[in-house]
Structure formats: C-alpha cells, structure tokens
Amino acid sequence: MSAEQRRxxxxxxxxxxxxxxxxxxxxxxxxxxxxGGTFIRTEDPLALGDSLEFELHxxxxxxxxxxxxxxxxxxxxxxxxxxxxxxxxxxxxxSDEEExxxxxxxxxxxxxxxxxxxxxxxxxxxxx
Numbered sequence: 001m002s003a004e005q006r007r008x009x010x011x012x013x014x015x016x017x018x019x020x021x022x023x024x025x026x027x028x029x030x031x032x033x034x035x036g037g038t039f040i041r042t043e044d045p046l047a048l049g050d051s052l053e054f055e056l057h058x059x060x061x062x063x064x065x066x067x068x069x070x071x072x073x074x075x076x077x078x079x080x081x082x083x084x085x086x087x088x089x090x091x092x093x094x095s096d097e098e099e100x101x102x103x104x105x106x107x108x109x110x111x112x113x114x115x116x117x118x119x120x121x122x123x124x125x126x127x128x
Contacts, residue, residue: 042086
C-alpha cells in the first residue's frame with residue numbers, strides 16, 4: 001500500500017507480534033504501526049480478508065496488548081522487494097469507539113515511554 005492510500009501516518013517500528021495459525025502460535029515482527037493498523041513482516045501471510053487476534057509486545061510494558069485485525073493486503077515472497085518485504089497489512093478491528101480510543105491513548109503512552117515523544121507525535125498526526 002502506498003503512502004498516498006493510507007489514512008493514518010505510519011511510524012517505522014519493529015515490535016514482536018504473536019498470533020495463532022491453525023494449531024501453532026507464530027511469532028513475527030511488525031514493520032510499522034499507525035492508529036489504523038500495522039504491517040507484519042512474514043513469509044507466510046494469512047489470506048486477504050482473514051481476521052485474527054494477535055498480541056503486540058511493546059518494550060518496557062509487562063503484558064502484551066491483545067488486538068483484533070483483518071488482513072487488508074498481502075505481499076507474497078514472490079512479489080517482495082527490499083522496499084516492500086513479504087508480509088501482510090492489518091487493519092485494526094474495534095468492538096466499539098471506546099475500545100479504539102483506549103487503544104490510541106494507551107499505545108501512545110506506551111510508545112512514548114518506550115521510544116520517545118517524537119514517535120508518539122508522529123503516530124498522533126492525522127493525515128491531510
């Protein structure tokens with residue numbers, strides 16, 4: 001997905017993410033993060049449209065964040081490049097507006113504590 005198609009600015013951020021696939025738990029890494037979603041770098045992405053529950057591990061935070069997402073785009077190993085690695089783009093799925101707002105507030109604070117105020121400011125910006 002190009003920067004022009006994104007609704008929210010992205011912050012380059014590598015965080016561990018864990019999710020279940022069939023009967024196995026998978027550990028991969030995010031490549032970037034925004035208020036609207038994340039990119040998980042993996043050579044074995046889920047299918048377009050698949051929903052999943054996943055854990056996002058934020059530095060300096062004792063417990064992982066449990067999130068829900070939907071696969072909105074996939075880059076296969078065959079189509080991957082240095083600029084567009086293999087993986088899947090996830091859109092966060094919220095049960096309600098309150099859950100979304102709590103995530104944005106909580107993640108902003110966690111990211112600032114772990115990585116500094118500049119990254120939090122970048123994530124808080126709204127695209128024009």
